Amino acid sequence: SISIDLSKPVLFSVYCHCTICQRINGAPVAHLLAFAPDMLKVTSGQAKLVGYNSSKSMIRHSCSVCSSSVYNESLLDEFPFVDVPSTILERENEERKNAFLKDERFKPQYHIFYPERVIDMKDGLTKYKTFPFEEETVEE
Numbered sequence: 049s050i051s052i053d054l055s056k057p058v059l060f061s062v063y064c065h066c067t068i069c070q071r072i073n074g075a076p077v078a079h080l081l082a083f084a085p086d087m088l089k090v091t092s093g094q095a096k097l098v099g100y101n102s103s104k105s106m107i108r109h110s111c112s113v114c115s116s117s118v119y120n121e122s123l124l125d126e127f128p129f130v131d132v133p134s135t136i137l138e139r140e141n142e143e144r145k146n147a148f149l150k151d152e153r154f155k156p157q158y159h160i161f162y163p164e165r166v167i168d169m170k171d172g173l174t175k176y177k178t179f180p181f182e183e184e185t186v187e188e
Contacts, residue, residue, distance in 0.1 A: 049092075049114075050093030050097060051093060052091060055089075056153075058081050060082045060157055060180075061079070061080070061081050061082070061134075061156050062131075062160050063156050063158075063169065065165040066164055067164050068102045069161075076165065076166040079134040080131040080134065083131070085122075085128050096111055097111065097118060098110055099121075105122065105124050107120065117133050160180070161176070161178060162176060163177055163186055170188055172188070
């Protein structure tokens with residue numbers, strides 16, 4: 049019951065292993081697509097959005113009706129972005145699904161908060177301890 053419009057380009061596509069994403073999504077990892085903050089517009093259902101600070105660096109916005117995650121908003125001055133779980137993107141028909149799978153911008157580029165993982169992912173992607181701007185990586 050909430051619709052959003054995302055303008056291109058995708059800033060980055062990541063696998064997040066933070067414990068907050070794990071709990072919110074009920075999964076060991078979240079695939080997130082990030083955009084510049086002004087590239088996301090709520091087009092319907094604004095009144096149904098609820099937000100909360102999950103940490104000092106992030107506001108999480110979800111649907112008050114079904115509790116689905118809609119988007120996250122970075123509070124980091126040095127790293128402004130909004131991100132959406134890839135699972136909320138419409139891909140019900142075969143054409144949309146194939147377009148999503150073939151679009152290079154949506155392929156994950158790296159992992160964040162990898163030390164908090166519950167499963168190893170040996171995929172050759174860079175694994176960051178926290179956010180990439182911190183530049184601290186961990187071994188695969």
